[in-house]
Amino acid sequence: xxxxxxxxxxxxxxxxxxxxxxxxxxxxxxxxxxxxxxxxxxxxxxxxxxxxxxxxxxxxxxxxxxxxxxxxxxxxxxxxxxxxxxxxxxxxxxxxxxxxxxxxxxxxxxxxxxxxxxxxxxxxxxxxxxxxxxxxxxxxxxxxxxxxxxxxxxxxxxxxxxxxxxxxxxxxxxxxxxxxxxxxxxxxxxxxxxxxxxxxxxxxxxxxxxxxxxxxxxxxxxxxxxxxxxxxxxxxxxxxxxxxxxxxxxxxxxxxxxxxxxxxxxxxxxxxxxxxxxxxxxxxxxxxxxxxxxxxxxxxxxxxxxxxxxxxxxxxxxxxxxxxxxxxxxxxxxx
Amino acid sequence: xxxxxxxxxxxxxxxxxxxxxxxxxxxxxxxxxxxxxxxxxxxxxxxxxxxxxxxxxxxxxxxxxxxxxxxxxxxxxxxxxxxxxxxxxxxxxxxxxxxxxxxxxxxxxxxxxxxxxxxxxxxxxxxxxxxxxxxxxxxxxxxxxxxxxxxxxxxxxxxxxxxxxxxxxxxxxxxxxxxxxxxxxxxxxxxxxxxxxxxxxxxxxxxxxxxxxxxxxxxxxxxxxxxxxxxxxxxxxxxxxxxxxxxxxxxxxxxxxxxxxxxxxxxxxxxxxxxxxxxxxxxxxxxxxxxxxxxxxxxxxxxxxxxxxxxxxxxxxxxxxxxxxxxxxxxxxxx
DNA sequence: CTGAAAGCGCTAACAA
DNA sequence: TTGTTAGCGCTTTCAG
Numbered sequence: 001x002x003x004x005x006x007x008x009x010x011x012x013x014x015x016x017x018x019x020x021x022x023x024x025x026x027x028x029x030x031x032x033x034x035x036x037x038x039x040x041x042x043x044x045x046x047x048x049x050x051x052x053x054x055x056x057x058x059x060x061x062x063x064x065x066x067x068x069x070x071x072x073x074x075x076x077x078x079x080x081x082x083x084x085x086x087x088x089x090x091x092x093x094x095x096x097x098x099x100x101x102x103x104x105x106x107x108x109x110x111x112x113x114x115x116x117x118x119x120x121x122x123x124x125x126x127x128x129x130x131x132x133x134x135x136x137x138x139x140x141x142x143x144x145x146x147x148x149x150x151x152x153x154x155x156x157x158x159x160x161x162x163x164x165x166x167x168x169x170x171x172x173x174x175x176x177x178x179x180x181x182x183x184x185x186x187x188x189x190x191x192x193x194x195x196x197x198x199x200x201x202x203x204x205x206x207x208x209x210x211x212x213x214x215x216x217x218x219x220x221x222x223x224x225x226x227x228x229x230x231x232x233x234x235x236x237x238x239x240x241x242x243x244x245x246x247x248x249x250x251x252x253x254x255x256x257x258x259x260x261x262x263x264x265x266x267x268x269x270x271x272x273x274x275x276x277x278x279x280x281x282x283x284x285x286x287x288x289x290x291x292x293x294x295x296x297x298x299x300x301x302x303x304x305x306x307x308x309x310x311x312x313x314x315x316x317x318x319x320x321x322x323x324x325x326x327x328x329x330x331x332x333x334x335x
Numbered sequence: 336x337x338x339x340x341x342x343x344x345x346x347x348x349x350x351x352x353x354x355x356x357x358x359x360x361x362x363x364x365x366x367x368x369x370x371x372x373x374x375x376x377x378x379x380x381x382x383x384x385x386x387x388x389x390x391x392x393x394x395x396x397x398x399x400x401x402x403x404x405x406x407x408x409x410x411x412x413x414x415x416x417x418x419x420x421x422x423x424x425x426x427x428x429x430x431x432x433x434x435x436x437x438x439x440x441x442x443x444x445x446x447x448x449x450x451x452x453x454x455x456x457x458x459x460x461x462x463x464x465x466x467x468x469x470x471x472x473x474x475x476x477x478x479x480x481x482x483x484x485x486x487x488x489x490x491x492x493x494x495x496x497x498x499x500x501x502x503x504x505x506x507x508x509x510x511x512x513x514x515x516x517x518x519x520x521x522x523x524x525x526x527x528x529x530x531x532x533x534x535x536x537x538x539x540x541x542x543x544x545x546x547x548x549x550x551x552x553x554x555x556x557x558x559x560x561x562x563x564x565x566x567x568x569x570x571x572x573x574x575x576x577x578x579x580x581x582x583x584x585x586x587x588x589x590x591x592x593x594x595x596x597x598x599x600x601x602x603x604x605x606x607x608x609x610x611x612x613x614x615x616x617x618x619x620x621x622x623x624x625x626x627x628x629x630x631x632x633x634x635x636x637x638x639x640x641x642x643x644x645x646x647x648x649x650x651x652x653x654x655x656x657x658x659x660x661x662x663x664x665x666x667x668x669x670x
Numbered sequence: 671c672t673g674a675a676a677g678c679g680c681t682a683a684c685a686a
Numbered sequence: 687t688t689g690t691t692a693g694c695g696c697t698t699t700c701a702g
Contacts, residue, residue: 004695015673020697030671046468050449051390052695055678059385062429071415073608076405080508083405083432092450094397094429097418114385115397115427134380183391201493217610247612254614274609277554277582279589303526350689355681363687387679390694649678673702678695685690 012040064094064112064120073272081293089301100125119300124149141303145296147190148256155299157314161191164285164318165198175328177237181227182212185241222248243268261327268269288316338381348373358393399429399447399455408607418630424636435460454635459484466556476638478632482525490634492649496526499620499653501531510663512572517547518560557583595663615659623651
C-alpha cells in the first residue's frame with residue numbers, strides 16, 4: 001500500500017489541494033497548516049509520485065542523452081558535464097548508447113519522446129537531417145552535441161573540428177614534417193569528416209601530398225589503419241582521428257621497432273584521460289568535453305523553458321596540447 | 336496540440352478502449368478494426384504517452400543506475416552491460432553519478448523512487464546498511480552491483496574481491512617477491528576493503544610483512560601513494576587497488592629511472608581498456624564488468640516481475656591476466 | 671486561505 | 687468483440 005497525497009490530506013485534516021500547495025511551496029498557505037501538513041508528510045514518509053505529477057501538469061523533468069558509446073573514454077566526460085548540468089537544472093537523465101547506428105539512434109529518440117522527455121541531447125551518427133524523417137517535426141527540443149547534423153534546425157554545441165585538424169597538421173608541418181598521413185574516422189560521422197577536411201586543407205595549403213585511410217574511432221581501427229599504411233607509405237608523422245586511434249598507431253609503430261616520436265610523430269584528438277598517463281604522453285588536440293556537455297544542457301533548458309526561439313550554434317575552443325609524441329622531423333628511418 | 340488516444344479513436348471511429356487494446360496487442364480485436372486503428376495511428380503519427388501509461392497501470396519501465404563516476408574507465412563497461420540488458424528487458428535507463436558520496440547516493444535513490452523507477456541498480460559507496468536509514472524499507476527493488484553493502488537484504492552481483500587480491504599477491508609471491516606493497520583504495524568502499532583484506536591475508540600466509548597506504552581509485556592517488564611509499568620503503572612489487580592507481584604507480588616508478596617490471600613489478604585490478612593498449616601492457620585482475628551489469632539487470636527484472644522472493648548473491652569469476660608489468664624478483668636496485 | 675471538482679492520457683473492469 | 691466508466695496520483699481553476 002503506497003502512500004499518496006490523500007493519505008497525507010486525511011492525516012493532516014486538510015484537502016489534498018492544500019497538500020499539493022505545500023508540496024509546491026505555494027506561499028499562500030497559513031503557516032500553521034503548512035506545518036501540520038509537513039508533519040503528516042514526514043510521519044507517513046510520503047514521497048510525491050513524479051509520474052502523476054508530470055502527467056498532471058503535462059511536463060517532465062527528465063532529459064535524454066543519446067551517446068554513441070560510453071565505452072569510448074571521450075564520452076563519459078561529456079556525459080558527466082551533461083549529467084551535472086542536468087541535475088543542476090533539476091532534470092533527471094536518461095542515457096542510451098546508439099553504437100553509431102542511425103536506426104538505433106532513431107528508436108531511442110522515439111522512446112525518449114514517449115517517455116515525455118523534456119528535451120534530448122543528441123550526439124548524432126548521421127550527417128544529414130534527411131536521413132531521419134520527421135526528426136525536426138518533433139515537439140521535443142533537441143540539441144546537437146559534439147557532432148553537427150547538416151540541415152537540422154537544432155541548437156548545437158561543438159568545436160570547430162575542421163580547424164582543430166588544420167591546427168594539428170599545421171603544427172606537424174611547422175615541425176618540419178612533409179610526409180604526414182591521416183588515420184581518418186568513420187565517414188558517416190560529422191566530426192570525423194570535418195577533421196579529414198581540415199587535414200586535407202592544411203596539406204593542400206602547404207603543397208603536400210595527402211595520404212589517409214578511413215576507419216573507426218577505436219583502438220583496433222588505429223592498429224589496422226597504421227599497419228595498412230605502413231605497407232605502402234613511409235610517414236614521418238601521423239594525425240589520428242582521435243586518441244584511441246593514435247594509441248593503435250603508436251603501438252604498431254613501436255612494435256615495428258620504430259620510435260615515437262623519434263622516427264614517427266603522432267598526434268591525436270580528444271585529450272582523453274589516458275593521454276596524460278601513457279608513456280610517452282600523447283600530444284593531442286584537447287576538446288573541452290565537459291564544457292560542451294554543460295553548454296548543451298544550458299541551451300536545452302532555454303528551449304524547454306521557452307525563453308529563446310532562434311536557434312543557437314555554439315563553438316567552443318579547442319587547444320593543441322604538446323606533450324611527448326611529436327618532435328621535429330630531423331632524421332630518417334628505414335624499414 | 337499533441338495527439339492523444341482520443342484523437343486516434345475519433346479518426347478510427349472506435350472508442351479509446353479499443354485503441355488501447357490494439358496498442359497493447361490485445362488479441363481480441365477484430366482484424367478489420369485493428370487495421371483501421373493502426374492506420375489512424377500512422378496517419379496521425381500518434382505515440383502513446385508513457386507517463387500516462389505508467390500512471391494508469393501503476394508500473395514503470397524505467398530502471399535507475401547509480402554509479403560512482405562514469406569517468407573512471409571501469410564503470411562505462413559495467414554501465415554498458417546494464418544498459419544493453421535493460422533495453423533487452425524493455426526498460427529505459429536513468430543514470431546518476433554519486434561521486435562516492437553517500438549523501439548524493441541517498442538523494443539520487445530518492446529521486447529515482449519518486450520517478451517510480453521499477454528498480455535500481457546500485458553501485459554503492461557505503462559499507463553498512465545502517466548508514467542509510469530506511470533504504471531497505473523501500474518498495475523499489477534494489478540490486479547491489481560490484482560492491483556489496485553488509486546488512487542490506489538485497490540481491491547482489493560482484494566478484495570475490497578478497498580472493499582476487501589474494502590471487503594477485505600470491506602470484507607476486509610465486510614470482511619470488513617478498514617486499515610487496517599495496518596501494519589500497521578508499522576505506523569506505525567495500526570492494527576496496529576486500530582487496531586490502533585479501534592482500535593482508537596473502538602476506539600473512541606467506542609470513543611476509545605487509546606495507547600499504549589508503550587512497551582513492553584514481554590516477555593521482557596512485558601517484559601520491561607511490562611517491563609516499565618510496566620515501567620509506569623499497570618494494571620489489573606493488574599491488575594496486577585498481578588499474579588507474581597502477582598507472583600512477585608505474586609513472587612515478589619510471590620517472591625515478593626505475594624500470595617496470597625489471598626493478599619493480601606492478602599488478603592492477605579491473606582490466607580497463609588501456610591495460611591492453613599501454614606500454615608496457617598492464618598485468619591485472621580482469622573483472623567481468625559487462626557481465627556483472629547484465630546479471631544485475633537480470634536479477635532486478637526477476638524482482639520487478641516478482642518471480643523470485645529469496646535474495647540472491649551471485650559471484651562472478653575474476654581472472655588474473657599476465658601481461659608485461661610483472662616479472663620474477665631476481666635483481667636489486669638502489670635509489 | 672482552503673476545499674471541491676475537473677482533468678492530464680491511458681488502462682481495466684464491467685456491461686452491452 | 688467493443689463501448690462505458692471509473693480510476694492512477696497530482697495540479698489547478700473556481701468558488702467559498
